Amino acid sequence: MTTDPAHLKSLFENATEGIILTNGAGNIMLINPAAERLFGYRPEEIVGQQIEVLIPDKYRHHHHELREGFLAQPTNRVMGHNRDLHGKRKDGIEIPLEVSLSHYRRDNELFVIAFIVDIARRKEIEASMLRQQKELQKISSEIRKMNAELEAKVEERTVILKEALQRLEESQIELSEALDKEKMLNEIKGRFVSMASHEFRTPLSTVLSSASLLSRYTAEGEQDKRNRHIEKIKNSVKHLNDILEDFLSLGKLDEGKVITLADSFDIYEFITDITEEMRGFVKNNQQIVYDHEGPLQVYTDRKLLKNILINLIGNAIKFSTDGSTVWIHSACNDQMAVISIKDEGIGISSDDQEHLFSSFFRAANATNIQGTGLGLHIVKRYIDLLNGDVALTSELNKGTNITITIPITKEVL
Secondary structure, three states: OOOOHHHHHHHHHHOOOEEEEEEOOOEEEEEOHHHHHHHOOOHHHHOOOEHHHHOOHHHHHHHHHHHHHHHHOOOOEEEOOOOOEEEEOOOOOEEEEEEEEEEEEEOOEEEEEEEEEEOHHHHHHHHHHHHHHHHHHHHHHHHHHHHHHHHHHHHHHHHHHHHHHHOOOOOHHHHHHHHHHHHHHHHHHHHHHHHOOHHHHHHHHHHHHHHHHHOOOOOHHHHHHHHHHHHHHHHHHHHHHHHHHHHHHHHHHHOOOOOOOOEEEEHHHHHHHHHHHHHHHOOOOOEEEEEEEOOOEEEEOHHHHHHHHHHHHHHHHHOOOOOOEEEEEEEEOOOEEEEEEEOOOOOOOHHHHOOOOOOOOOOHHHOOOOOOOOHHHHHHHHHHHOOOEEEEEEEOOOEEEEEEEEEOOOOOO
16 A cells, blocks of 8 residues: 555654754755754755754764764664763754664665654753752751761660669659650650651651650569560661661662772671671571581672671561571682572562562562661662672562672672
């Protein structure tokens, strides 16, 4: 079926993208209305001129070379992805563009069609997103500072309450002073809670309620109850710190401020120390089992690797039940180290697994467990900085196995 020329003409004239046709010498043969509006030219002003008239002066000479290269080996291509292209309007203003090129031959002469999209609005949106990101980083820094002050106040109040409870039978006056101090600290906490975001409200509420209940357990035989509420306060403060560290780590990664500082160390001793440190966070009757095979000396950034392992082991503990086991296995050869962390936890559905390393993503079966949704995203970016890879296998209600592979030599890192 032959295409109606009227349809082709309508398509050319009503296209929302700019369309410019040039001959083999780079002269403009046709320009559609969208391109006329984009560059500010009337057809009689632009037709016949070389395409370089639409290129900013600083790129014009180089564009001439690129055009000749394209004519020598013409291929259809999309230009502008991952780098900025600019055009020049009649009034001299530069505009950001995306350009795709196609070609055809007619009577042994080469013609080139350029499809042009104005991406100025997209660039404005990208700049706005960058500004918003910087504002979030600033807010996160301020919240971290306030949290440090709150933590100091909570520790101070806990000491005061313990001393007041111990001296309760000796002096009613001392107890009254301690209660006054607690009231002052509660007011400070209340102001902080009103300023904090939703992510901070649950752990702060736990701190407030547990601290208030401490004053009720005054008998000598109620020390276990006091210790339980003190432990709740410590866990909540740790959770707040974890949230802040996630936000700040993400900010540093986005700003490119995280750099690798590699050195040589014994990986078995290194992971053993981390394992011992994490035993303080296990649940009732949980255990951590670690083994290693292969050479011991590795060359990598130990700080980034520690952050990665603490996050992964912490997740294995958090998402597993009492009495379960977390297995850690490391293996090295001359070039690479492979470290796996396996648990018997709640597992991850196949639908959620593909999004697991995205920022702020939380699996559907983990929404009632504390977390920011940033941990695995940060882990993935740390592993990328180490030129490594991460793989995950998981099954619902049976557990998860995460394996990281990193280079351990100066040549590869």
